[in-house]
Amino acid sequence: xxxxxxxxxxxxxxxxxxxxxxxxxxxxxxxxxxxxxxxxxxxxxxxxxxxxxxxxxxxxxxxxxxxxxxxxxxxxxxxxxxxxxxxxxxxxxxxxxxxxxxxxxxxxxxxxxxxxxxxxxxxxxxxxxxxxxxxxxxxxxxxxxxxxxxxxxxxxxxxxxxxxxxxxxxxxxxxxxxxxxxxxxxxxxxxxxxxxxxxxxxxxxxxxxxxxxxxxxxxxxxxxxxxxxxxxxxxxxxxxxxxxxxxxxxxxxxxxxxxxxxxxxxxxxxxxxxxxxxxxxxxxxxxxxxxxxxxxxxxxxxxxxxxxxxxxxxxxxxxxxxxxxxxxxxxxxxxxxxxx
Numbered sequence: 001x002x003x004x005x006x007x008x009x010x011x012x013x014x015x016x017x018x019x020x021x022x023x024x025x026x027x028x029x030x031x032x033x034x035x036x037x038x039x040x041x042x043x044x045x046x047x048x049x050x051x052x053x054x055x056x057x058x059x060x061x062x063x064x065x066x067x068x069x070x071x072x073x074x075x076x077x078x079x080x081x082x083x084x085x086x087x088x089x090x091x092x093x094x095x096x097x098x099x100x101x102x103x104x105x106x107x108x109x110x111x112x113x114x115x116x117x118x119x120x121x122x123x124x125x126x127x128x129x130x131x132x133x134x135x136x137x138x139x140x141x142x143x144x145x146x147x148x149x150x151x152x153x154x155x156x157x158x159x160x161x162x163x164x165x166x167x168x169x170x171x172x173x174x175x176x177x178x179x180x181x182x183x184x185x186x187x188x189x190x191x192x193x194x195x196x197x198x199x200x201x202x203x204x205x206x207x208x209x210x211x212x213x214x215x216x217x218x219x220x221x222x223x224x225x226x227x228x229x230x231x232x233x234x235x236x237x238x239x240x241x242x243x244x245x246x247x248x249x250x251x252x253x254x255x256x257x258x259x260x261x262x263x264x265x266x267x268x269x270x271x272x273x274x275x276x277x278x279x280x281x282x283x284x285x286x287x288x289x290x291x292x293x294x295x296x297x298x299x300x301x302x303x304x305x306x307x308x309x310x311x312x313x314x315x316x317x318x319x320x321x322x323x324x325x326x327x328x329x330x331x332x333x334x335x336x337x338x339x340x
Contacts, residue, residue, distance in 0.1 A: 019229030020236075020331025042165055042241060044224060045091035045155065056157045060087040064149040067338040069112065071190040073183075073202030074276075076149055077116035079340060081123035082204050082276060083227065084153040089211040090223035090279060092163050093155030095127055100134040100151055105144035116147065127206045129153070145338065165241035167221040173288035174238075174246070174307035177210045177279045177300050178203065180231050181259045184273030187339045194266060200258045205277035213294050214279065219287025226280050227340055231306070232271040232328045234280045235316040238309065245312035248328070251321045254302040271318070272331055274339050282309065 015022045027041050040046055045060035064080045074082075085095040100120070104113065124130060182203040189198040207225055214220050226234045231253070235246040248271070255270045263270050283291055288305055295303035316328040 014334040014337045015332065017228070017337065018331055018334035019227070019233045020334075022332070023228075042237075043091065044087040045093060045153070047157075048154075052156075054159050056093075056159060056161075058088055058091055058093040058155050058157055059152065060084060060091070060155075061152045062087065062150070064151070064340060065145055065338050066187065066340055067145055068187075068190055069116065069146050071202055072186055072199060074204040075116050075119050076147060077119035078123040079202075079204050079276060080149040080151050081120055081127060081129070082206055083225075083340060084151040085127045085129060085155075086207045086225045086276075088153050088155035089206070089208045090225050091155075091157065092161040092211070092215060092223075093157040095129045095153055095155040095208065097154045098124070098129050098131045098151055100131050100149065102134065102136045103144060103148040103150070104136070104138045105146050106138060106141040108146050113147070123206075127208065161215065163220065163222055165222055165238060168238060168242050168244075168282045168309055169221070169284075170244060170309055170311050171285060172221055172282045172309045173285045173305055174235070174248070174309070175281050175283065175288050175292050175295075175303065175305050176226070176231060176254065177207070177281075177295055178275075178277070178302040179254045179256050179259070180226065180275050180278065181255060181263070181270040181273030183227075183276040184230070184336055184339050185256075185259045185262050185270075187274075188262065188336055196262060196265070198258060198262075200256070203275055203277035207277060207279050209298070210279045210295065210300060213298060214281050214283070214291055216294070217283060217287040217291050219284030220281060220291075221284070222282040223279050224281075225275070226278055227274045227276060229331045230270070230272045230274055231280055232269070232316060233331055235307070235328065236330050238282065239314040239316055242309065243314050245310040245314070246307060246316045247310055248307040248316065248318050250318055252304050252306045254304050268336075269328075271328060273336070276340065280306075 045058040048057040186202040
């Protein structure tokens, strides 16, 4: 055996779902290899092969296992709607329709299920989508986390919109639409782990208004919502796809004091924590400056230019406040499972 070859995992562990290296290897090594070339593992939503003049129809799918089911700023129901809608929005599409699969653990209180169902309906109304189909399953007590949801979303994208990792160019700028790590930290505090508690709210929301603003700029190359693995994982996706270096500026990345404080106590890095209502985008540098100003004018006051794409090996560098540099490695472990 070649000693330089990485040892493949023989069993699934939580880190296979964290958005980092192990998840990428799981998808590429198992699912993509089995399902063939039609599966595009680099996109948030795939184009349906339909003959629709003037528009493309896009499809996405997602699963949600968050714990606790209800948390400050949302619940698993609204999170499922926003998460699905957001994958369509960052792909340049207007979300239209959803399907909803519900996996209920025996013993779940009916009152909880009713609250979450109402939350799903309210989030759908906010996003301008409707649930057209679904399925319900009940599993034995102890075989589920109370409630799991799985969704499919369909949206319509105007012809001529071309976004993707491969469109990113050297010198392009990275922006983020707001503070990072809010959702991951809110979930952590809601669990009252490590003796910590607080009232920080999840940022879970539709990013359709943000994506709509960014689509006004011809220099837009790529968008993604930084959920599992945070902005660091998005940066690694870019570095891997482009074979270039992503440089992030520590003094420009917006992080709430509450998030920074929790990370300092527990030794976490806010760049790896999930957001559920933010967009990271790559744009031509002139367009990036204008886009940030436009977002700030439209109420997204924490939007910032946070990085740049540079020629060099595929890696992610954080330029610190003191002018030094540190490498941000690809996420290995899962410090906070079941956040979405």
